[in-house]
Amino acid sequence: MRTASSARSRWSLRTLGLGYLALLLLAPLLLIFYRTFEHGLAPPLEAITSPDGLHALKLSLLMVAIAVPLNTIFGIGCALLLVRHKWKGNAAIDAIINLPFAISPVVIGLSLFLLYGTKGWLGPTLSEVGIEILFSVPGMVLASIFVSLPFVVRETVPILQEIGTEQEQAASTLGANAWQTFWRVTLPAIRWGVAYGVVLTTARVLGEFGAVSIVSGSRSGETETLPLFVQKQFDNFHFAGAYAASVLLALLALTTLLAMNVLKRKEDA
C-alpha cells in the first residue's frame, strides 16, 4: 500500500505541519532565550533581582498561594457534589463553572472593577469599613480565582464518574465514616486528576494578565505581578527586564508541560 505518492504526501504533510509549529511556536520561543542571554547572564539576573522584579515575583507567588488552594478545595467539593449528589441545580452549576473558559479576561477584570469601584455595588460599603479591593492585592486575588476556577472541577469530575462508588460503599460497609472514606478511598483514587488540575490552575494564575492588569493598577513594586512587570518593562524600553521575566515565565510554562505529561501518565497507569 505504501506507494511513492503516499510517501510524497506524507513528506509534504510533515513539512507543512512541523514547519507551521516551528514558525509559530518554536522559533519565537528560541529567539527570546537568545535575546535574553546574548549579553551574558548578568543583565537578565540584574533585571529580575531588581527590587521591582523581585516584588513582582513574590506577588505572583502570593497569588498562587491564595488562589490555588481555594480553587482546589472548591474544585474537589464541587466535583463531588456534581457527580455524587443529584440535584436539579447541578446543570446550572456546571454551566457557570465553564464561564471563565469563555469570557475575555478584560471582561472579567472590568466586572470586578465595576463591582468594587467607587460607584460599584460593594465598593463604597467596603471602603467605609476600611477594605480596599481595587488596586490592591484582594482585587488581584479575586481576579486570579475567577480565571482559574474551572480547572480542578473539570479534571476531577470525569475521574469521579469513572471510579464509581463500589470501593466507597465497601469502605462504609466496613464502618468507615464519610471523612475516612474520603481520605482513604476517594482522594487516593482521584489524586492524579486533582494534581493535574492544580498544575493547570497554577499555570493560569501565574500567567494571568488581562483581568489582573485592570484591577491592579499595575503600580511597580506594589501591585505588579510578573506578567504585568513584563508589560511595564517593555513599555518603558527596559527590554532586559521584559526578556528576563519572560524567560522566567517561559521556564515555568515548560515545567508545567513537563508536569502535565508526567501526571497524565500516572493518571493513565
Added chain:
Amino acid sequence: MSAHPASATSVPVAPRAGIRLPGVGAGLGRGTVVLYLSVIVLLPLAALTSQAFEDGFSAFWTQVTSPQAVRSLELTVGASLIVVAINAIFGTIIAWLLVRDEFPGKSAVNAVIDLPFALPTIVASLILIELYGAHSPVGIDIALTRGAVVVALLFVTLPFVVRAVQPLLIEMDREMEEAAASLGAGGLTVFRRIIFPNLLPGLAAGVALAFARALGEYGSVLLFAGGLPDTQVSSVFIRSQIESGNNVGAAAVSVVLLSAALVMLAAITLVQRWASRHERSSGGGLTVMPMSGTDFTAEKDDDENR
C-alpha cells in the same frame, strides 16, 4: 485510558450509594458552592451588565454601535474566523502527524502543542514581536498591523483543534480506510469520504473552542498588534474605554463579548452532545478542552501495532 469497560459498568448504581460530601451535609456543601460561584463569578458579571444598561437601552446601543466599537468588533470577528479556518487545517494536519506518523522527537512535539496554554499571553506577545516585529532577525515586520492580530490569535488557539481531533484519530477504525483503499479509493477520496466525516465532531468542537478563545483574547494581541484604531480588537478597545473613563461604553462592548461567549458555550455543549452520539468516548462538560483529560496512550499502542 482508565475508562475500561469493567469500571464503566459500575457507574450506574443506586443514587444513595457512594461517598457523601465528607463531614458536611449535601445541603451545606451546595450552599457553599453556590455562594462561592455567586461571589466570584455571578455578582461581578451582574454588576457589569447593570453598568452597561445604567443609562437605558438606547445608551447601551449608542455605545455598541459607535464607529470605533463596531470597527473593533468587526476586526475581532473577522480575525477570529480567519484564524479558526487556518488552525482547523493545520491543527488537523498536526494531529494526523502525531497519531499516524513516526518521526524523531514526536513526543516532544506532542508536549509542545500545549505551550500556548501554559505560556502567559503577555509573553506570547513579546516573543512574537521579537521574531515578527521591528527588530526581526528574519526581516519580517508585521507588528502593529492586522496581520499581527491574526498571528497572535493563531498562536494562542493552536492547541484547540489538535487536541480535539487527536483522540478521534486514535480511536478511528483503520479497517474502514484500508477497505476503501483496497477497493481502489485514492488518498484524497479516503480522506474526504471516510476520515473527514469521522473527525468532524472533534473538529467542530475544537473550532468552537478556538473561536470563543479568539473572541476574547487580550494579552497576546496587546504588545504585538497594539491599540491603533486599525488594529484594536474588542478587548483592547474595552481597555481603552476604561482608561478614558467611559465605563458605560466599556461595559456595553463587554456585554456583547459576554453574550458571544455564552452563545459559544451553548454551541460547544450542543456540538459535544452531538459528538457523543457518534463517539464511544464522551465526557461531561468541556472535556474536549485541550487542557482537560484527553489521553494519548492509545497512540503508543498504535505504534506498537505497526
